[in-house]
Amino acid sequence: MLRMYGFDGGTPTHRAYRAITKAAPEILRTGGERLDLTALPRWTEYRAPRPARGDAWYDLLWTDPADREADEFDDGRGRTAELLRRRAxxxxxxxxxxxxxxxxxxxxxxxxxxLDGMSVGHVTLLGGPERALEVLRRRRRLAVKGDRSTDIYDWDAWGRNAVAVISGLTMPKEW
Incomplete structure (x- = not known):
C-alpha cells in the first residue's frame, strides 16, 4: 500500500498523491499486505534537518503495515514523519x-x-484604455513570474516519473 503523509513545513502532498494516482491507480497497492511504501515529504523550512533538494523532495521508505495507524500520533509538527523513520x-x-x-x-x-470591471475613472487614471491594458498585462506577468504556489509545477509529468521510480523499486526480502 502506498502511503503519503504531509505536515506543515514539508513539500506538498495533495497534488503529489493525486498525480501518482492519476498516472497509475494500481500503484497504490505497492507492497501489498507485507509492506507499505511510505512517501515522506522533505522539509522546506530554513535549516531543516532533512531539507528538500531538487533530487529529493520526498523520501521513500518501506514500512511495516502496523504503521498504517500512525495518523493518530501526528501532532502537526512532523511527529508522524519521525515515527515512521524510526520504524522503517x-x-x-x-x-x-x-x-x-x-x-x-x-x-x-x-x-x-x-478592462471589464474597471471604472472609467480608474482607466483614465492609468492613462486610457491602451495604457491600462499594458499596465494590467505587466502586473499579470509579474504575478505569474513570482508565483510560488503548487500550480507552477507540472504534476502530471511528475506523477508519471514517480510511477516509473516506484515501479522500479525492489521490495526487501526480509525485515
Whole structure:
C-alpha cells in the first residue's frame, strides 16, 4: 500500500498523491499486505534537518503495515514523519522535485486581460484604455513570474516519473 503523509513545513502532498494516482491507480497497492511504501515529504523550512533538494523532495521508505495507524500520533509538527523513520524497514529511495512549467507557457494558458470591471475613472487614471491594458498585462506577468504556489509545477509529468521510480523499486526480502 502506498502511503503519503504531509505536515506543515514539508513539500506538498495533495497534488503529489493525486498525480501518482492519476498516472497509475494500481500503484497504490505497492507492497501489498507485507509492506507499505511510505512517501515522506522533505522539509522546506530554513535549516531543516532533512531539507528538500531538487533530487529529493520526498523520501521513500518501506514500512511495516502496523504503521498504517500512525495518523493518530501526528501532532502537526512532523511527529508522524519521525515515527515512521524510526520504524522503517528499509530506505527505498527518493522522488525528485516536479518540473516547473515555463512562465511563457503559464502566461499563454491564462485568461486574456480585459478592462471589464474597471471604472472609467480608474482607466483614465492609468492613462486610457491602451495604457491600462499594458499596465494590467505587466502586473499579470509579474504575478505569474513570482508565483510560488503548487500550480507552477507540472504534476502530471511528475506523477508519471514517480510511477516509473516506484515501479522500479525492489521490495526487501526480509525485515
Amino acid at each position: 524497514v528499509a530506505p527505498a529511495g527518493h522522488l525528485p522535485m516536479p518540473p516547473v512549467i515555463p512562465v511563457e507557457t503559464r502566461l499563454a494558458g491564462a485568461t486574456p486581460v480585459t
